[in-house]
Amino acid sequence: MALTPTAFEWVCALVRKESAIVLEKGKEYLVESRLVPLARAAGAADVSAYVDGVRLRPDRRTQVAIVEALTTNETSWFRDGAPFQAFATTVVPALKQSRATTRSVRIWSAASSTGQEPYSLAIGLQDSLIAEGWRAEIVATDLSTEVLEKAKAGTYSQLEVNRGLPAPLLVRHFTRAGMNWQVNANIRQMVRFQQLNLTGSYAALGQFDVVFLRNVLIYFDLATKRDILGRVRRALKPDGYLFLGGAETTLGVDDNWERQLIGRVSVHRPKN
Numbered sequence: 001m002a003l004t005p006t007a008f009e010w011v012c013a014l015v016r017k018e019s020a021i022v023l024e025k026g027k028e029y030l031v032e033s034r035l036v037p038l039a040r041a042a043g044a045a046d047v048s049a050y051v052d053g054v055r056l057r058p059d060r061r062t063q064v065a066i067v068e069a070l071t072t073n074e075t076s077w078f079r080d081g082a083p084f085q086a087f088a089t090t091v092v093p094a095l096k097q098s099r100a101t102t103r104s105v106r107i108w109s110a111a112s113s114t115g116q117e118p119y120s121l122a123i124g125l126q127d128s129l130i131a132e133g134w135r136a137e138i139v140a141t142d143l144s145t146e147v148l149e150k151a152k153a154g155t156y157s158q159l160e161v162n163r164g165l166p167a168p169l170l171v172r173h174f175t176r177a178g179m180n181w182q183v184n185a186n187i188r189q190m191v192r193f194q195q196l197n198l199t200g201s202y203a204a205l206g207q208f209d210v211v212f213l214r215n216v217l218i219y220f221d222l223a224t225k226r227d228i229l230g231r232v233r234r235a236l237k238p239d240g241y242l243f244l245g246g247a248e249t250t251l252g253v254d255d256n257w258e259r260q261l262i263g264r265v266s267v268h269r270p271k272n
């Protein structure tokens with residue numbers, strides 16, 4: 001049986017409350033297909049019956065599982081290419097000048113999914129800051145504990161490494177683990193993974209030189225985008241750099257940013 005309107009609306013409200021992700025009318029099929037595995041595992045007759053069960057007898061673990069199932073975790077190595085190039089060719093050299101006394105940088109991958117983004121950043125720093133003895137800490141956060149577990153393990157299938165990782169970097173920074181590939185320990189040690197909801201407080205994270213907040217604002221409404229951008233600005237040093245996804249912007253959302261064009265990539269700097 002197709003998902004009932006009551007079940008669909010209940011799931012949309014739960015997901016919005018817990019993650020700020022907006023699921024609009026027309027996403028019934030998406031919701032149903034994402035929840036089929038959970039419904040099957042619970043032995044429910046169908047997704048509506050499964051949702052009704054949770055709706056009528058609320059259970060925290062099941063609610064969390066539903067929210068996690070409705071996050072979109074799509075990612076790849078050096079996703080979109082150009083932002084990582086802008087980071088390496090312009091941002092890192094600028095930080096080398098401005099942070100010359102501390103010789104240390106902190107980077108936040110603020111919706112890190114299964115880890116390809118923070119590990120791409122760590123790999124990208126090897127021949128510059130790391131080779132020169134600098135300290136680089138990458139904090140990687142996500143709402144979903146499931147993707148964070150995979151990210152921490154740093155183990156990827158052949159199909160996954162084929163998505164954006166140049167062969168020389170695979171050979172240099174990964175080790176065969178059966179049919180899979182594992183990111184080498186020196187790269188894994190640069191990244192600290194932590195569960196964090198972007199709608200919650202960032203106070204415990206400290207301040208960053210660079211924030212990658214990519215391909216996550218697209219799921220939120222305007223007020224949530226504005227709130228998150230405002231608080232990310234406070235988590236960024238006054239001369240720091242914010243990278244957004246290709247379909248994301250600060251324009252018309254939060255005017256307290258200046259855009260700096262690096263090649264064809266817009267990098268956002270706090271207005272001071």
Ligand SMILES: C[S@@+](CC[C@H](N)C(=O)[O-])C[C@H]1O[C@@H](n2cnc3c(N)ncnc32)[C@H](O)[C@@H]1O
Nearest residue numbers: 019071073075111113143144197198214215216
């Ligand atoms: C499409 S992935 C983006 C991954 C990576 N940044 C990239 O650009 O390839 C979006 C990620 O945002 C996470 N996410 C969604 N809502 C979130 C929230 N409220 N707080 C933290 N992370 C969230 C999802 O779990 C998912 O892993």
